[in-house]
Amino acid sequence: MWHDGMLKRMAWGGLMAVAGLMAQGATTTAVLEDGPKTLSGERPFIIGLNENFPEPEKEDTMWKQDLPDHIRTVLDVAQPLEHSRGDRLPLYVWPAMNPGPLSDETALRLVEALDKRGIGLVCSLYAEQEERTFAEALPVARAQHKLGLHVNINATQPMYSFFNGDERTAHVDEDGNPFWDDSFGKEHMGCPFTLDFRITPMRERLRPFIERYREEGLPVDFVFADWEIDGPIEWNGAWEASKRCVRCREEMPDLDNFLAFQQRLRSLRSALQRKVFSTPILASFPQALVGNYAVYPNNGFRYWYDYFETIVPGQPEIVEQRARYRHWANEFETTGYTFAMPVVYPWSWTYDWYDFDMPDYRWVYNMLKVASNAAEYRHKDIPLITFVHWHTVNVGRNVGDGPEEGGATAPQLSEWAYQELLWHLLLRGHDTLFLWCMPEENEKEVALLHPVWAAAQEYGEFLDNGVPTTYYVPDQPGLVWSGLRLGNRTLMRTTDFVNREASMDIQFSCR
Numbered sequence: 323m324w325h326d327g328m329l330k331r332m333a334w335g336g337l338m339a340v341a342g343l344m345a346q347g348a349t350t351t352a353v354l355e356d357g358p359k360t361l362s363g364e365r366p367f368i369i370g371l372n373e374n375f376p377e378p379e380k381e382d383t384m385w386k387q388d389l390p391d392h393i394r395t396v397l398d399v400a401q402p403l404e405h406s407r408g409d410r411l412p413l414y415v416w417p418a419m420n421p422g423p424l425s426d427e428t429a430l431r432l433v434e435a436l437d438k439r440g441i442g443l444v445c446s447l448y449a450e451q452e453e454r455t456f457a458e459a460l461p462v463a464r465a466q467h468k469l470g471l472h473v474n475i476n477a478t479q480p481m482y483s484f485f486n487g488d489e490r491t492a493h494v495d496e497d498g499n500p501f502w503d504d505s506f507g508k509e510h511m512g513c514p515f516t517l518d519f520r521i522t523p524m525r526e527r528l529r530p531f532i533e534r535y536r537e538e539g540l541p542v543d544f545v546f547a548d549w550e551i552d553g554p555i556e557w558n559g560a561w562e563a564s565k566r567c568v569r570c571r572e573e574m575p576d577l578d579n580f581l582a583f584q585q586r587l588r589s590l591r592s593a594l595q596r597k598v599f600s601t602p603i604l605a606s607f608p609q610a611l612v613g614n615y616a617v618y619p620n621n622g623f624r625y626w627y628d629y630f631e632t633i634v635p636g637q638p639e640i641v642e643q644r645a646r647y648r649h650w651a652n653e654f655e656t657t658g659y660t661f662a663m664p665v666v667y668p669w670s671w672t673y674d675w676y677d678f679d680m681p682d683y684r685w686v687y688n689m690l691k692v693a694s695n696a697a698e699y700r701h702k703d704i705p706l707i708t709f710v711h712w713h714t715v716n717v718g719r720n721v722g723d724g725p726e727e728g729g730a731t732a733p734q735l736s737e738w739a740y741q742e743l744l745w746h747l748l749l750r751g752h753d754t755l756f757l758w759c760m761p762e763e764n765e766k767e768v769a770l771l772h773p774v775w776a777a778a779q780e781y782g783e784f785l786d787n788g789v790p791t792t793y794y795v796p797d798q799p800g801l802v803w804s805g806l807r808l809g810n811r812t813l814m815r816t817t818d819f820v821n822r823e824a825s826m827d828i829q830f831s832c833r
């Protein structure tokens with residue numbers, strides 16, 4: 323394995339494959355300037371982000387005229403791949419979702435056109451709106467199946483809600499009165515120990531879709547959900563609510579221990595996801611990738627807060643500068659999920675956590691920490707399909723504030739630093755990326771993400787079988803490197819976040 327001492331000094335954002343450097347005691351020093359170079363006659367190469375873009379395809383565009391704007395934006399902004407994605411997972415982008423009802427012919431052309439760009443088209447399921455769902459999703463699924471591509475499903479809507487307002491799901495106070503935890507915004511959370519009777523009706527919401535795909539002879543290959551504010555969650559006022567609830571106190575004798583409370587609630591939460599979501603899908607489609615937003619293996623710590631989460635004083639945490647990292651339960655394995663879904667976003671409050679002079683590194687440091695945590699603790703057979711986003715997610719400047727209390731907007735992560743970050747995710751073993759964005763951000767977000775993902779396909783053998791060489795995140799702005807080792811070669815990218823114009827000076831030594 324590479325270790326910190328192997329790279330004495332590296333600078334300049336460049337990507338290279340280095341051959342023949344793994345021999346005992348081998349040392350290579352190279353000084354490289356911007357542009358393609360040869361290193362020690364071993365044919366390494368460096369590419370810039372804006373090089374080698376293919377010409378826009380010339381094609382008949384009439385068939386596109388009935389497509390919704392968000393789909394056309396993806397087709398216009400993302401260009402066909404120059405390097406095949408092979409058998410690797412496609413890139414997922416939020417605007418390549420829900421094309422509306424299409425004829426089989428148009429669906430086929432659309433799926434094909436997106437596939438040329440390496441992008442997988444996703445269709446949403448709507449429980450209790452089966453005809454609408456089938457009109458939209460089945461032509462796309464038929465096209466994907468015909469072309470030998472993944473059939474991709476968004477199952478978010480059928481997953482809501484376990485806490486449906488039924489009074490039987492409320493906490494109970496000393497006087498026997500039901501009460502709700504209203505600390506999560508407009509959705510009120512109830513008692514985590516009441517949800518068994520909700521499992522069957524929730525599973526029923528998904529059942530008609532599974533049956534219909536089976537009847538049609540269609541596979542289901544990738545199913546994700548964005549299931550967040552529902553079911554047992556330990557954050558915000560949940561711990562206090564459970565302490566007031568006689569049922570919770572009975573169920574959890576160690577309720578005063580937050581970590582025990584957290585693990586218990588996450589176990590309940592994982593079991594719901596397993597029983598309602600992953601198990602029924604995998605029973606019919608054993609090869610399917612099934613997962614949920616923000617559920618991923620980790621080192622026991624969570625370095626980010628979601629938009630609905632607040633800091634609760636008195637809970638155990640690790641403090642770094644002004645960041646407060648929370649403990650995180652090991653919840654992944656018991657969900658039964660077959661892929662993991664980390665979330666790597668520039669949440670606005672993150673900017674104020676660190677005092678680095680280099681503004682980009684305040685974002686990059688946290689985002690790379692989150693991404694590296696997931697990559698380091700993932701199981702090799704569980705793909706990482708990671709949510710990414712560039713625009714600042716404006717959640718305020720302090721955890722728990724709304725944007726209106728947040729004062730000045732945090733400076734935007736630069737495009738350059740974001741694209742560098744994406745390279746480092748791919749070279750730390752993230753299998754593919756899933757862009758989330760708002761409709762007004764579609765064009766810009768796709769324009770930043772797609773070229774990086776497309777350029778990385780040139781190194782398919784490393785993406786397929788390379789082993790990440792490091793998960794190290796420097797705690798000061800400076801040089802970040804990531805690599806995928808394959809045999810005696812390493813595909814490596816280095817980024818100097820302080821001096822991005824510098825030349826490259828590399829020293830490798832291997833033990």
Ligand SMILES: [Zn+2]
Nearest residue numbers: 493513567570
């Ligand atoms: Zn309770």
